Amino acid sequence: MNDPFKENGCMPHRAAVTGWGWYSPTQVLSNHDLEKLVDTNDAWITSRTGIRERRIAAAGETTSSMATIAARQALAEAELQPDELDLIICATTTPDQLIPATACLIQRNLGAHRAGAFDLNTACTGFIYGLATGAQFIQGGGAKRILVVAGETLSRFMNWEDRSTCILFGDGAAAVVLEATTQQSGVLxxxxxxxxxxxxxxxxxxxxxxxxxxxxxxxxxxxxxxxxxxxxxxxxxxxxxxxxxxxxxxxxxxxxxxxxxxxxxxxxxxxxxxxxxxxxxxxxxxxxxxxxxxxxxxxxxxxxxxxxxxxxxxxxxxxxxxxxxxxxxxxxxxxxWADIPAVKLERAAAQRAKLALIG
Ligand SMILES: CC(C)(COP(=O)(O)OP(=O)(O)OC[C@H]1O[C@@H](n2cnc3c(N)ncnc32)[C@H](O)[C@@H]1OP(=O)(O)O)[C@@H](O)C(=O)NCCC(=O)NCCS
Missing domain, CATH: 3.40.47.10 (Thiolase/Chalcone synthase)
Structure with missing residues (x-):
């Protein structure tokens, strides 16, 4: 089979994590709080699950608003501007609404004008599927910088009378920046x-x-x-x-x-x-x-x-x-784990080369 990288005269790329961020809502729901809602107790929940407390989104918070906070942190860590992103993949089972995709709302909130955006739903495995998808885009040459973000507002989908489920879940969001590198690092x-x-x-x-x-x-x-x-x-x-x-x-x-x-x-x-x-x-x-x-x-x-x-x-x-x-x-x-400063230098060198071509 022909190698598209070699045909284009490019080095093969791997997808390295260069930025990360996360957000947890401030409202805490403890096991003792749950004792007032359903027939349960702290000792049962702790011994059967290991959970002592979970975070619950405030009234105005949504999957996209939490994910946007996490995404901004990830971009800051990677030292990237939103319009340098090629793609936003959002893993969620609890989207803000059916249309548009939550990824589009995050794209709007960030001002990621150049990015494509789509959601992916494989429930709790969503981040791994998002990472795998993002890595394929980078390895195939279709994107250089991707935000893989995951957000859940599961508290809005709980039956707060069902003790077998409502004790388990919490809300939050997190993101990573995946970036093309010629290092032998990243998603292996x-x-x-x-x-x-x-x-x-x-x-x-x-x-x-x-x-x-x-x-x-x-x-x-x-x-x-x-x-x-x-x-x-x-x-x-x-x-x-x-x-x-x-x-x-x-x-x-x-x-x-x-x-x-x-x-x-x-x-x-x-x-x-x-x-x-x-x-x-x-x-x-x-x-x-x-x-x-x-x-x-x-x-x-x-x-x-x-x-x-x-x-x-x-x-x-x-x-x-x-x-x-x-x-x-x-x-x-x-x-x-990649040498992140070196990935940033590779990025800067590629940008300089692009500018030289235009000039
Ligand atoms: C839900 C889970 C904690 C229940 O623990 P378990 O040890 O399997 O308990 P069971 O479901 O067998 O129930 C045992 C008893 O506890 C009771 N019980 C269930 N939830 C309870 C609660 N919150 N507080 C007190 N008792 C509870 C049951 O009614 C049952 O009572 P019974 O024996 O009188 O019928 C456990 O099965 C679990 O974590 N499963 C995986 C869930 C998960 O991770 N899902 C997401 C995957 S991504």
Whole structure:
């Protein structure tokens, strides 16, 4: 097969993370607050899930408004202007509305005039799918700078009378900038999977064309998350462990090469079981579920942001991201941390070369 990079006289590119940011709403809903809403208690929630509190969006906040704050942070970290973005991919299960895509609202808010924008919905696996898609655009030469953003306002889709779901989820948003580099760093491998035949395990049934909104669907709370927690639990452990191993093998690495695993924060027990299955020591799996709960597609990039804030990462370090969600979907990605100042120098050199061509 012909190599498009060689034909165009270009070096092949990888997609490196050069910026990141996240946003959590200020309003905290603790387990003790939930005791006043449903028949539950702090000890049950903590021992079964590891969650102590979660953040809930304020009345005026939406997925796009939270995602915009996270995106601005990511752009500032990458030292990029919004109009330098080629593409915005927004992973969300809880868009502001059906049309337009939430990505378009973020594009408007940022003033990212040159960027294409689209949404992607693979529930809690959305960030991994977004990362995989963004990396393909960069590796294929279709884009140089991409914002992969994830946002969820799951609190608006909770049945606050259902103790088996409302204790689990929280709101938030996070973003990364993916940028083309000739370094042998960035997204090394991705693995994606799905099982649409067992989709009933985790659903929001109403609000689409199959069950449009009606007084009946509202009375039945069919616009809220429904879940078979026990079955999901087992599927999550199996598929997170398998996809993590597959992504490592694809990258030619083993768990020994991994600096840290940044998993989807679904349930502390799921994460511990996954950690044991892939043979990663406790200190190399990052968890923040106690403070956020499950924030859907945002969960991995929020965790990544908090991890990078607390832990120095060296050039060449490997991070393993792994997730599971409604659909059902799952996926994993291996990142090799790039020399970010060098990527910025590559960017500046490319801009100078472009200006010289025009001049
Ligand atoms: C939801 C989940 C915490 C429930 O924990 P579990 O150990 O599986 O508990 P079960 O569903 O078997 O329920 C055990 C009992 O606790 C009760 N229970 C459920 N929620 C409760 C709550 N919030 N407080 C107190 N009791 C609760 C059940 O009614 C049941 O009572 P019973 O034995 O009298 O019937 C757990 O299954 C889970 O986290 N699953 C994965 C969910 C997930 O991550 N989804 C998103 C994937 S991206």
């Amino acid at each position: 491998s991705t693995v994606l999977g799905s099982r649409g035949d067992i989709e009933q395990m985790l659903t929001i049934e109403a609000g689409g064309c199959a069950r449009p909104a009606s007084t009946e669907t509202i009375a039945q709370k069919a616009h809220c998350v429904r879940m078979r927690g026990n079955e999901i639990f087992k599927m999550a452990v199996r598929n997170m462990a398998q996809s993590a191993q597959q992504a490592l093998a694809k990258a030619g690495l083993t768990t020994n090469d991994i600096r840290a695993v940044i998993p989807h924060q679904a349930n502390e027990r799921i994460l511990i079981a996954t950690r044991d299955a892939i043979g990663i020591s406790e200190d190399r799996m990052f968890m923040n579920i106690d403070r956020h709960g499950n924030t859907g597609a945002s969960s991995i990039p929020i965790a990544l942001g908090e991890f990078l804030q607390s832990t120095p990462v060296d050039v060449g370090d490997h991070l393993l991201l792994v997730s599971f969600g409604g659909g059902l979907t799952w996926g994993a990605a291996v990142l090799r």
